[in-house]
Amino acid sequence: MRKKLLILFLASLLISCAGNKNKVNVYIWSDYLSPDVIEKFERETGISVNLDTYDSNEALLEKLQTGVSKYDVVVPSDYMVQILTKQNLLQKIDKQKIPNLRYINKKFLNQEFDPENNFSVPFFWGTTGFAYRKDKLGEVPNSWQTLFDEKYAGKILMLDDMRECFAVALKLLGHSINETDTTVLLKAKDLLMKQKKLVKQYNSSGFDQAILSGDVWIAHGWSGQLVKISETDTNIVYVLPKEGGTLWIDNLAIPKSAENVENAHKFINFLLKPEISARVSEFSGYATVNDSAKKFINPQYLTPQRYPDDETLKNFELMKDLGKVTRLLDRFWTEIKSQ
Known part of the structure; x- marks a missing residue:
C-alpha cells in the first residue's frame, strides 16, 4: 500500500512539473x-x-x-x-x-x-514629475512647490508611494532623494503632513486617468502614463521640476x-x-x-519628454536602498497617511 501511495505521489509530482514547462x-x-x-x-x-x-x-x-x-x-x-x-x-x-x-x-x-x-x-x-491641466491653472509651473500651493487644495494627486513622496519633499528642501539624516527627514515629513490637507488622493495606478478626467488638476506621477496622455490631450503638460527628482x-x-x-x-x-x-x-x-x-x-x-537629455536630468537621481532608515520612513509615512 505504501509503495502504491509513493508511486502515485511521484507520478503527480512529475505531472505537475511537466505542466510547468508550458x-x-x-x-x-x-x-x-x-x-x-x-x-x-x-x-x-x-x-x-x-x-x-x-x-x-x-x-x-x-x-x-x-x-x-x-x-x-x-x-x-x-x-x-x-x-x-x-x-x-x-x-x-x-x-x-x-x-x-x-x-x-x-x-x-x-x-x-x-x-x-x-x-x-x-x-x-523614466522620470518622476508631475502633470498639470493648463486649462485650469493660470500659470506655467516648473517647481514641486506647485503641489504644495493652497490655491489648488482638493485638486492635487500624489503617488501612493512612500519613497516618491519623500523624494518630492526632500528636493523641495534642497536635499538628495537618498537623504538619511534624521533631522532633514523630519522636516520632509512635516512638509508632507502640511500638504496632506491639499491632496485629494494618493494613487499609484490611476493617476493618469484622474487628471485626464479633470478630477484633479495636478498629478504627481511617472513619466510613461503622464507623457502618453499629454500626447493625446493638449490641455495636459508633463513637467520635470527645476529642483530635480527621481530618475x-x-x-x-x-x-x-x-x-x-x-x-x-x-x-x-x-x-x-x-x-x-x-x-x-x-x-x-x-x-x-x-x-x-x-x-x-x-x-x-522619440520626444524630449520621453527621452530627456543629460542637462535636463542634471538634478535627477536614482534611488538607493536606505537600509535601516527605511523603517523610520515607514513610520513617518504611516503618520502622514493616518493624519
Missing part, C-alpha cells in the same frame, strides 16, 4: 505590457503567460517576502534590486541564455544597485522561488528583442534602454 508567471507594473506582445510570445514559444500587476516596489517586496510566491519574472526598480538581492530573494541570471543583452545601451549596465548585472537586466527607464531604471529579474526558470529566461530574452522593446515602449510611454529598438519606434514617440 507557462511563465509574471509579476509586473500595471500598464506595461500590451496584449499583443504577450500573444506573440505565446504563439512563438507555446508558453502561456500568467500576468499579475502591482503599483509599487514595496508591494513587490512584500509579495516575495512571503516565500510562497511562484512568480518567475518580476520587474523591480533600481533600489529594489539592491534590497531583494540583500534579502536573497533573487537568483542569478544565466546571461548565456539571454543573447539579446547585447542590445542594451552600456550606460544602463553595471549600475551601483547591481554592479555586474548578475541579478537584473535593465528594461526601461529610475526598471529591471527584469528572476525570484529565488521561481519554478519555471528556463521559461523566465526565454521571456526576458524575448522582451529584449529590438522590435518587442519598441512595441513595449510605444504602449507604456517609457523610454527603452535598447538602442536597437529605436529604429522600430514611431519618431513621434
